[in-house]
Amino acid sequence: MKVVLRTKVKGNYRTVMAGFDKELFLALAPPFPPIKLEKFTGSEKGDEVHIRFKAPVNSMWISDITDHGFNESEAYFIDKGRVLPWPLKSWTHRHIVRKVKDQESEIIDDIEYDSGIGFLNILLYPALYLGFLPRKRIYKRYFSS
Numbered sequence: 001m002k003v004v005l006r007t008k009v010k011g012n013y014r015t016v017m018a019g020f021d022k023e024l025f026l027a028l029a030p031p032f033p034p035i036k037l038e039k040f041t042g043s044e045k046g047d048e049v050h051i052r053f054k055a056p057v058n059s060m061w062i063s064d065i066t067d068h069g070f071n072e073s074e075a076y077f078i079d080k081g082r083v084l085p086w087p088l089k090s091w092t093h094r095h096i097v098r099k100v101k102d103q104e105s106e107i108i109d110d111i112e113y114d115s116g117i118g119f120l121n122i123l124l125y126p127a128l129y130l131g132f133l134p135r136k137r138i139y140k141r142y143f144s145s
Contacts, residue, residue, distance in 0.1 A: 001121040003111040003128050007136045009143035013105040016143055017043075017075035017097045025049070027138055030131050043077045043095070044068045059085035063093070074098040087124070089116040107139050 009016060022040045029035050032055075039050035047065040052058070060083050068077035074096055081091030094110040109132055115121050 001113055001125055003109070003113070003125065003132060005109045005129075005132055005136060007107045007109075007139045008100060009105055009107055009139050010103060011105055011143050012103055013073075013075055013097045013099040014070065016105045016107065017070065017077075019143065020077070020095060024142060027142060028135055030134065045077075049079065053085060057085070061085055063091070072099075087115040087117070087120055088113055090114045105143075109135060 011019075020043045022037070025040060026037060029037075034054045036052045036054060037050075038052055039048055041047040041049075043065060045065055045068050049061075049063045049065075051061040053061065061081065062083035063079040064082050066078050066080050069075070076094060076096045078095070079091075079093045081088065084091055090113065092112045094108070096108040096110060098106045098108060100106050111128065111132070113121070113124065113128065115124060
């Protein structure tokens with residue numbers, strides 16, 4: 001299944017992409033379930049992110065940054081889940097920052113996920129969509145200056 005969110009923000013697309021750091025990652029973390037960021041090495045190919053969920057069940061999420069790049073109209077990086085909490089079997093999140101104007105960009109969260117069970121994928125969609133929806137407000141605030 002796929003979840004896609006688009007958010008227009010102020011700033012050059014390269015500057016916005018450079019803002020995808022540990023501070024932004026922590027700002028984007030949802031209030032529930034509570035997480036602990038155990039490792040964040042960056043947003044470039046070869047980097048890793050390790051998250052521990054504390055509730056409702058203690059579990060790990062480890063994502064590998066498998067690709068990153070830029071051209072004259074967009075920048076991106078891709079994280080793929082290596083260790084995922086139940087019920088997820090696969091996770092690919094494409095973080096794309098597309099140039100709209102010289103000082104305006106669009107952030108695209110393009111997420112593909114699979115639980116291995118079709119109806120469960122459908123049940124997960126609203127939770128994932130609503131879980132990522134606050135990012136729009138956070139991105140706008142974070143990149144407003």
